[in-house]
Each structure stands twice: as structure tokens, then as C-alpha cells.
Amino acid sequence: MTSPEPQSPAPQPPEPQSKDRVYRSAPAIAGGVLLLAIAGWLGIDAVTSGDGRTPWMALAVLLLVVPLVVAFTLRPAVYAGEDRLRIRNPFRVIVLPWGRIASLKSAYTNEVLTESGAKYQLWAVPVSLRARKKAARREMRATAQARREMGRDEGRGSALGMRAGLGGGLGGGPMSDGPVRADTDRIMDELRGLHEARHRAETAQGEVTVRWAYEVVGPAVAGALLVLILVMVG
Incomplete structure (x- = not known):
């Protein structure tokens, strides 16, 4: 058997x-x-x-x-994946593999530039000059507050030295979270980070497609x- x-x-x-x-x-x-x-x-x-x-x-x-x-x-919407960026604008849908993107620019509009020189605007991520000014004012207030705290710490003498020896200092102050950015500028920073991390990946290569x-x-x-x-x- x-x-x-x-x-x-x-x-x-x-x-x-x-x-x-x-x-x-x-x-x-x-x-x-x-x-x-x-x-x-x-x-x-x-x-x-x-x-x-x-x-x-x-x-x-x-x-x-x-x-x-x-x-x-x-x-309008922007879909950022591991391998490609898909831009849904009012009348077109553009699919851009990360490997085909040369840069992401922010001026009066947010745009994507391809290696071939084509330029596509991100309608879903509009630039707001008012939001940038508000972020700049918040950054100035945070910087001023950090300087005031630094001045108080310097007046404490040995206490400041102890904090510096323990790796303290301004690391725990208001400036530790980085500069204050407008929402759309923060989104562009995230997209640039994805592009930097994925543009050399094999799965992030291919052709740019545009559909009406x-x-x-x-x-x-x-x-x-x-x-x-x-x-x-x-």
C-alpha cells in the first residue's frame, strides 16, 4: 500500500x-x-x-x-504612491513614475517637472501666500520665544551647564520641531521626500501617461x- x-x-x-x-x-x-x-x-x-x-x-x-x-x-487630487505620482487635474489625469520626475517646484504654483522638460501643475495643492505669511509669523514668534527661554537658561548659570552636559539645551525648546511651514509647503516637502527615496527604485520607472x-x-x-x-x- x-x-x-x-x-x-x-x-x-x-x-x-x-x-x-x-x-x-x-x-x-x-x-x-x-x-x-x-x-x-x-x-x-x-x-x-x-x-x-x-x-x-x-x-x-x-x-x-x-x-x-x-x-x-x-x-482635483494628488495620489502619491510608492512607485508613481498620479495627478488628477480638472481636465486631465497625469501618471508620473518617480523615476521620470526631475523636480517638484513651489513658487506661485506647485508644479512637477519631468526629465523631458514637461511641466504639470498640482491643482489639488494650491499655493496660498496668506498661509505662507501666517506660517512665517508663527515661526518668528517661536524663534523669539526660544531666544527668551535661552536667555533665562543662561541666567541660571550652572543649571544650563548641567543641561548641556546631559544633551539638553535648546533641543527641547519650541524650535525642536523644525520650522513652521504652510500646509501646502509641507505637502510639497513630503512629495519631495518620496521622490528622493523612490526615484531610483526599479518599480518606480516607466513612461509618463496623460489622459483627458x-x-x-x-x-x-x-x-x-x-x-x-x-x-x-x-
């Missing part, structure tokens, strides 16, 4: 990959929801209570306006044509 052959172990499921980091603009989302609510309220009122061509014009305007509002407020968002462009163009036809018909 032959002994039964040993069964091979069941294949293990693949380890789950880390999820992408998602960056979006909270003020833009809030503004988009408000604009959609206003457009819906006015459009539904015109459709239900309007006379003649008014309901049709209201529907055409809604078909034009709603996709544009969604495109510029709710749609026809699900946004199509309805908007149709709405614009309907509005034009209704205006020409009179």
Missing part, C-alpha cells in the same frame, strides 16, 4: 501594498459643494416654475456649469452647445 503524497502548502495571499497618500484642497471642496447647492437650487426652481424656453435654458446651463464646478473644486477627462469635457461641451443653440434660436 503506497503512502499518500504530501500535499503542497496553499499559496499565501500577496502582502497588501501600502495605500497611496491622497492630497486634496479642503477649501476648494467646501466651495464646490456650496456652488453646486446654489446652482441646483436655482436650476430646479427655473425648471419647475419657468415658462417657455426657460426650463430648457436652465437645463442647458446646469449641464454646462455642474461639470465645470466639479472639475475645478471636487475633482472626457467624463468632464463631454458634458461641459454638450451644455455649451445647447446654450448656444438656444440663444441662436431665440
